[in-house]
Amino acid sequence: MSEALWIIACMVPAGMAITYVWRWLGVVAVTRIDPESDILLWVRAVSTALVAALVMRIVIAPSGVLADIPLAARLLAIASGVAVFALWGRATQAGTFACVIALGVLALVAG
């Protein structure tokens, strides 16, 4: 319990404040900034790459239950979701579910 409260206390500055700052800037900027300025596009690129890296980190270096499933199965599952997305006219939800279903199937086949 006290550990959770300590984490929450850390989360207010390191999670909440730092996240809301960008939202607040968006409200302030909406009347005057060009959303396609170079700095904002660079920022978009960095934040996209960071989320992609986070995905990869969960896929190649997971802990717990996901770690018991072979790496090849995890990578193939992600690839099949991307394939569904690409072949099925940018179907985001179908692609997401395809990743998850493929992981289950591959794990059962491999196990």
Place this chain on the structure above:
Amino acid sequence: MSDEHRWQVERDTYDWTGIWGGVRAALSMPGLVMACSFIGFGALINDLGFPLLAGTASIPLIWALPGQVLFVTMWQAGAALLLIAAAVSLTAVRLLPMVIGVLAQVRLPGAARWPEFLLAYFTAVTIWVLSVTHLDKVPKRQHLPWLIGLGATLMAAMCVVMPVGYHVADRLPPVLAACMVFFTPAFFLLSLLASARWRFDWAAIAAGVVLLPLARWFAPDVDLLLAGVGGGTLAFVLFRPRRKGLINRGEPHE
């Protein structure tokens, strides 16, 4: 448009009955997809050994799943708070253009500004997607209240749904539990692909994916930041939109 009419539009106020339309929309398909990823988030924090209370608090505090997952992952890896804050902040930067994009569609130029700050608090990927796809059937004065109703309902619902995922994960067969955890990275990657618009977006996704294993090899402590900042910058430098480059160098078009 006559001056008189224009003046009337600028003094306009929001029609708050629009909230209820947003509440109803939250309880349909978009809410279901979001619920799946938050059930997955619950399974993920259980798997990492992160306290449920702190995980649930992250929903109203951060309200951006990539930032929440990053916070939890780095915290459990024992990263310094300053590094966590830097990484969370970098994922949250996406919210700036997102808020601008949403507000540009729904704000009334003459109305009070505080509802815009409230909507910004609720703005995240799902809201942004829905504002593009669902608002054409809603009257203009109800747009902003509609999105606030949607956001508030989704936030409350996720606070209920996420602990379910946390508790269920323990009782499921391992393969099913792993599938639930897998929902989070799958949803992130597919959302990135869905929102990619510029060539550098695709390049940034590829760079993040490819650079992470390398960064992990060289500097496991800062792998995410290295792959994110390095990969994003590389993608932007190589695939920066041509039009902007010309303008910045002061060269004439075509």
